[in-house]
Amino acid sequence: MMFLSVLHCRAMKTLSVLNETITHCEACSRLVIYRHKIAQTKRRQFLDWTYWGRPVPGFGDPHARLYVLGLAPAAHGGNRTGRVFTGDRSGDWLYEALYRHGFASQPSSTHRDDGLTLSDCYIGATVRCAPPGNKPAPDEFDQCSRFLREELRLLAKARVVVALGKIAFDHYLKTCRAARLEIPSPVPKFGHGVAYRLPWGILLLGSYHPSQQNTFTGKLTRPMFHSVFRTARKIIDGGGDEG
Secondary structure, three states: OHHHHHHHHHHHHHHHHHHHHHHOOOOOHHHHHHHHHHHHHOOHHHOOOOOOOOOOOOEEOOOOOEEEEEOOOOOOOHHHHOOOOOOOHHHHHHHHHHHHOOOEOOOOOOOOOOOOOEOOEEEEEOOOOOOHHHOOOHHHHHHHHHHHHHHHHHOOOOOEEEEEOHHHHHHHHHHHHHOOOOOOOOOOOOOOOOEEEOOOOOEEEEEOOOOHHHHHHOOOOHHHHHHHHHHHHHHHOOOOOOO
């Protein structure tokens, strides 16, 4: 038990170093300017908040078997709270689903000190700063890819990756290709509920992003969203295989 505890502490320390590096990144001037502007002007209902206004690191269990990849922090969500998918409607959907399937300690996430913990799950993003219009530029994806690549390397126990949206799905594969992992041919195509068993053992699951654009229009429903995490739980628990 002591040996396992030491390993856990080492993993935490290594991820902590990565996350500290992420929070101090200023590589993309457009994103730096935007995130600071949002943190200063704020939104009316959050005028009493001190916005985080920095790149948002990953969050979760360092020995997670489930890795969830999103696009980027929301201007008044993660950019305000300092935690990925925290304080916005997308996070409401995500953490409810994670809680329902045993990956989160509570079904909501409002701020960094709300007591939420993740079990066997880690959440990251393709870009770590809130982008204007929620649309990162190609060079901003490229700058942030080093963080995603290192995060994936450190999360060595991951068995299932849930990519929230086509951009996250495609950038996960692009990052794996850059790490010289063998990408299947034909290249996996994004779709909601698709499952691909990749040559290095990861099961890649696609899901529509729980953005308001998708949830308000009914393109993504809660049963659809929860089915993805039900599959992830089933695979992690050894109850079946997909892809």
